Amino acid sequence: MAPGIPNAMDRPHFIGIGGAGMSGIAKILAQRGAVVAGSDARESPTADALRALGVSVHIGHAAEHLADDAGCVVVSSAIRADNPELVRAAERGIPVVHRSDALAALMHGLRPVAVAGTHGKTTTTSMLAVSLGELGLKPSYAIGGDLDAPGSNALHGDGEIFVAEADESDRSFHKYAPEVAIVLNVELDHHANYASMDEIYDSFVTFTERITEGGTLVISADQDGARELTRRVAGSVRTVTYGEAADADVRVLSVVARGLTSEVTVLLDGRELGFTVSVPGRHYALNAVAALAAGAALGVPAAELAPAIAAYTGVKRRLQLKGEAAGVQVIDSYAHHPTEMTADLEAMRGAAGDARILVVYQPHLFSRTQELGKEMGAALALADASLVLDVYPAREDPIPGITSEVVIEAARAAGADVSAVRDRGEVPALVAGMAKAGDLVITMGAGDVTDLGPLILDRLAK
Template sequence: MSGIALVLHQRGVSVSGSDLKQSHYVREVVEAGIEVFIGHEAKHIDAIKPDVVVISSAIPESNPELIRARELGCEVWPRAKMLAALGRGREEIAVAGTHGKTTTSSMISSMLDHMGCDPAFLIGGIVEEYGTNGRDGKGGYFVCEADESDGSFLYLTPSIAVVTNIEADHLDHYGNLANVEKTFCKFMDLVGDAGCIVINGDSKHLVDLAHSTGRRVVTYGFNDSCDYVCRELQAEPVGVACATSVDTVGTSANAVSTATASSADPTDINFDEHRDAINNRMTITMSSGEQVNVVLSANPGRHNISNATAVIATADVLGLDVHKAAAALSQFKGAHRRFTHVGEVGGITVVDDYGHHPTEIEATLAAAKSLHFKRIVTCFQPHRYSRTQALARQFGSAFDDADVLFVTDVFAAGEMPIPGISGKTIVEAVKQYGHVDDVSFIPIHHGLLDKLCEVCKPGDLLITQGAGDITILGPDFIEAMQERLTATSANTVFAEKGVCATKDANASKGATV
């Protein structure tokens, strides 16, 4: 929503908005000169008298601003309808899928920008190198993240539809996987006769769904039958700093070795050096037989190798030079809250990740495991009661690469509680189906910070995981641990546990505000 406001503002449209509380996104649009009301009240609509009111899928019919807008006869548009309007007149590239759409759409935007195409983009997360999720470029491309959560992505009219995967999610809206798949088929059909579907070919069922539309389909993935195949993966050992250069097959890789895996001590290597452990070099073989070398240095993990392959496939469909596209992609700095480095304290590295579906969690922890930290400590905040209930079994085995797991209370995201469903539901599932010995339930504002201060040790990787306000925990932990370390080194009279407990209380107050 903030990205839409920014792009409209950049196009000279008079824009205002409202949100329930302050956030980075609110501050960004205010700094751009857009009026934002905090809280939802009917008087905001009376004050502005807008022609069009754009709402997100999180806004219920009972919202006072929505009710007042309808009373005044204002046009009410879902987010995706405005996305479609903003993309009109440009070549629209829409990225959909249960997982990976934010990162993939960010990669495509970055790639096009570094190739000098100056695309407009609207994405559900911040693109790190630009510090924003929306920008109105002057080029001929419009890149958007297509949100399937309520089916409103069917307003879009993409020239290229990229689909990363389809799984059972948002079942509060769809009811079952079959309905999810039917809606995705309708989305893919929107590309029309002249368009193209770029689809993850590692799922035959997904490919069959795409072909059922009768549209042009190209596939990407690890499967040899794909049109764009990632045939070679090479993860450099811990401590190897890989140059982000891209050459055609047979040319120099320009890697610079700084340490060997055996000599690396996790307590002595910073996060960037750890992340070099999976600074992946990949060779993509196209259906023509031509090969492209890519170095991917941001957002680690096998899943992001797949996402990068989708980007090269998209570049080729657009008629761009794939080798220049690969070179541009190597400059991608990542998507915010996608394995984002928060900081380090006392030899403990803190990372924040948005993933909240079992498949996303598995991918994040697999990437974390390859970084060779001593332990992985994960704090997971379930997102929505309906998802927790529907996917409890899958959550049970999603955390197997974690050494220590803390599960918090559920972030409701506007849902009403479901009796018997809580963070404890996932803890019970992990104990039944998973392989994490140290797992416990602790509400986020009732002792979790204090417990982390006791449990985390030098050499650990702490991951705050989830789509809710779990993101505040990382900075609070760093501050609390730093105070603890300072108090200890200064031989103060304060007990270490007391320092952490004080910070926990302050963190709770901050979250309430």
């Protein structure tokens, strides 16, 4: 068994190894010396990055891909029970480990920081990991997106800190025992798993109960759901609040936009501290303050950590500039919840000046569209014009009567200029016909809408 690897995970097989969360764990295990294998539905840059680390990646799912000597099979909640590799594991008596249990095992014995919330997890986790790295602390991290290249979503570092996203969608964040937990916001989402806000609050309370003795909860002082959670856990855990609210422990005094960056000033321990955030938007500035507060809770001097945060320059799919052609910039956004959509569109509106903002939006999940489709449509009213694709199903089966028309009708009711597109292959030509020099085009959503960015750029260049 390689050092730092739980026994059953010295020869793991990952089903869906190309996913953001799964590939990160596989990468760390490979860097620690495990013999890692897995399968994914299709080739990808992530698969190539894993192979560069010595990981055996099979394309497609088949029983024969699972080696007889596999120590365990790692799965996420998206893997269905009839997956042939999972069926073979049951036949062979090979242990099945959920992704969250595998990640929890990797964090054991270190100083974990778990970043939770309905949105903003990837950015905040990245900001903290990058800034700690800038200070030479060599953290390990597992992030739900690539920092600068495929495969850069995770790293085994030699330091004692491990920074990881904590996913509330399937309650898997209950598996972690963080020294510091960040809660950015608490909103109703993941409707297939949560029936009400009370269920979500209960789930987040359970997460805070997992904070180790003497640990710290860092939580927003601004967002209504976070304030309610703070009320519910009062007295049970050391809590540090952050935000623009007058009663915040780490109080944001100002956020000043400077083009595609922001200058942030906070009041921390009675002292004003200013620093630069190298991505646009007030919500990203607040994510940076959450990272700063968490680092301070770990004992990292805030005066050193603050300037290091400027080293973070973004995560793929988080307002990522894909390129420019014919004077039109194409930007990719992972936003798929109405709050995220609004935040990203407001950020781009603030940075764009008089430029028009054109959006290609793909609703994500039938259940989310059923519950939040009207709010998605309202968010699109912040754009000058939008094209709306069919719902990206991901792991879900269709829900009768729930289509992208739910979003489109709400957008039109809010006064938005919006058009339905049934054939995504038509999008590049449609955008090229709409866009003029100086415009910004945003591909938005958590599905494969991201693949359209390069195609739009190619069409614009012709």
